[in-house]
């Protein structure tokens with residue numbers, strides 16, 4: 001490779017994948033590569049795949065085509081969950097040169113020479129695979145990514161020891177394991193030194209932080225202790241917990257968030273179903289009564305807290321009655337929005353073999369109903385916050401003349417675009433809900449109020 005070597009990345013799936021792409025990208029820059037956009041010409045294209053993505057195979061093929069279009073002579077490398085679960089399937093896709101499994105993905109640069117030395121692929125020939133048995137993925141690689149200059153995703157945990165019957169993540173990512181407390185604190189301090197105001201703690205099952213033994217070290221800290229220690233890191237303004245299982249969200253953590261300096265009053269708690277029968281079929285580790293208890297606990301000490309809920313529709317055995325049980329359960333619960341997932345069968349899962357399969361049309365209809373309920377819940381939550389004083393962190397994109405931001409309790413607000421506001425925190429009073437569902441506000445500090453009124457003047 002002559003001249004500056006260039007590499008481009010495409011990430012599918014969750015925040016964890018995004019943080020890991022950043023770590024892989026840092027490995028490339030240490031080897032002298034310049035990172036470019038995916039539609040630009042590069043010598044290497046890395047696709048970090050996800051097994052949960054709808055139509056994962058079609059999506060993957062079209063991304064490979066994009067890379068080939070940008071540079072037909074480039075090498076295309078696939079990593080990530082899908083690459084671990086179905087390496088041969090990906091290696092057989094035309095244009096794919098190398099597929100790396102869960103233990104290999106962070107060593108991608110060490111495979112470059114092998115790629116360069118390999119004979120050019122003839123049509124129909126598969127890419128090279130370096131895969132592993134998932135049991136071998138028992139070590140931990142820490143990572144974080146910086147999104148749009150205002151927020152960073154910090155990985156604190158990986159893998160999962162649970163056995164939910166619909167889920168392939170334990171097969172793709174291995175056992176539950178965590179970063180050391182010291183590493184997390186160091187990464188958090190590094191992020192805040194870069195001027196990032198908000199850190200989102202991510203992992204597959206972060207409430208499980210600290211559990212288990214791997215390598216030759218026994219972990220010594222719990223998730224609660226991690227929160228306590230992070231709260232003390234100087235320079236961090238905001239910490240957000242991305243998603244936590246209800247059975248692992250302990251009272252001590254909720255109480256701590258309520259009085260913490262940095263943790264924001266926003267919880268995202270997977271429910272998956274409001275029917276205890278289905279929760280049992282899914283092998284979740286709680287019943288709906290525990291979920292109600294978690295929501296009540298949060299709301300009783302933080303009435304302004306935002307609570308997001310993951311829910312799956314169309315799981316085998318979801319009769320009309322059980323679906324309505326979920327619908328009414330969520331309707332009555334004091335939550336703020338839903339993330340609705342339409343169930344789809346995954347190979348090598350217990351649920352894929354279950355009877356009482358719900359027809360796809362019914363799954364889609366139920367999904368639509370819950371999305372409608374989510375919109376209603378979000379609106380009601382936003383309305384309940386009007387007239388209150390909050391703090392907003394403004395984001396970095398100009399969205400058709402507006403700047404967006406999120407309050408600590410995850411209310412999405414908008415104001416006329418002003419680049420000076422990017423990555424700044426401001427005290428505001430939430431005023432009204434716009435036609436697009438976003439919230440208008442007034443600044444509470446003088447300086448920003450002046451520039452706001454000037455903006456409004458120009459708007460007229």
Ligand code: SF4
Pocket residue numbers: 160161162163164167168169170204205245
């Ligand atoms: S808790 Fe269940 S759904 Fe979540 S990653 Fe683990 S096995 Fe999958």
